[in-house]
Amino acid sequence: xxxxxxxxxxxxxxxxxxxxxxxxxxxxxxxxxxxxxxxxxxxxxxxxxxxxxxxxxxxxxxxxxxxxxxxxxxxxxxxxxxxxxxxxxxxxxxxxxxxxxxxxxxxxxxxxxxxxxxxxxx
Numbered sequence: 001x002x003x004x005x006x007x008x009x010x011x012x013x014x015x016x017x018x019x020x021x022x023x024x025x026x027x028x029x030x031x032x033x034x035x036x037x038x039x040x041x042x043x044x045x046x047x048x049x050x051x052x053x054x055x056x057x058x059x060x061x062x063x064x065x066x067x068x069x070x071x072x073x074x075x076x077x078x079x080x081x082x083x084x085x086x087x088x089x090x091x092x093x094x095x096x097x098x099x100x101x102x103x104x105x106x107x108x109x110x111x112x113x114x115x116x117x118x119x120x121x122x
Contacts, residue, residue, distance in 0.1 A: 002026035002111050004096045009116030012086055016120070020081040022096030022113055030054075030074040033099035033106055036081045038092035039115075045095070049081060053102035064090075086120045093117050 008020040020036070035050030049070035051058045058070060069082040079096060094116050097109035 002098075004098065004111060004113030006094065006096045006113045006116040009094060009118045011119045011121065014087055014120055014122050016086050017082070017084045018086060018118060019083065020094055020096075020116060020118075022079045022081075024077045024079070024096075024098070027098070027111075029077040031102055032110075033057075033102055033104045034072060034079040035097045035099060035104070035106065035109065036070060036079075037095045037097055037109070038090075038118075039095070040089075040092040043092075048094070050099070050104045050106065051079075052104050057104050059104050083118070086118075088120045088122045091118060091120050 003025045004022055006022045012018050033052045036048040037045050038048050039045040047061050049060045051070050055072050067085045072079045096113035098111040099106040100110040
């Protein structure tokens with residue numbers, strides 16, 4: 001059974017840093033691109049970052065470029081999102097997602113995690 005379990009969310013102040021983790025199971029992790037999306041209250045879910053199966057190709061949304069870093073450890077079946085210089089507008093539930101293939105970009109994830117809440121206070 002495929003599973004994505006996010007962790008690392010919490011309440012932080014503006015300017016702080018936070019790292020999210022997503023541990024995968026139930027599929028061949030190293031064969032698929034992975035990504036992070038987020039959904040703020042009252043807003044649609046939006047793309048944050050993604051990287052290809054081997055990590056060679058990476059994409060970020062303009063709103064997080066230069067502040068967030070996505071990475072993966074295929075041996076640990078884990079994808080990370082390092083978030084720096086956090087802003088109140090980064091407040092959202094962050095979701096880990098598996099792509100339908102190994103490359104990026106991907107617009108429609110094949111599988112979602114349950115999400116982890118990030119709140120950034122001003």
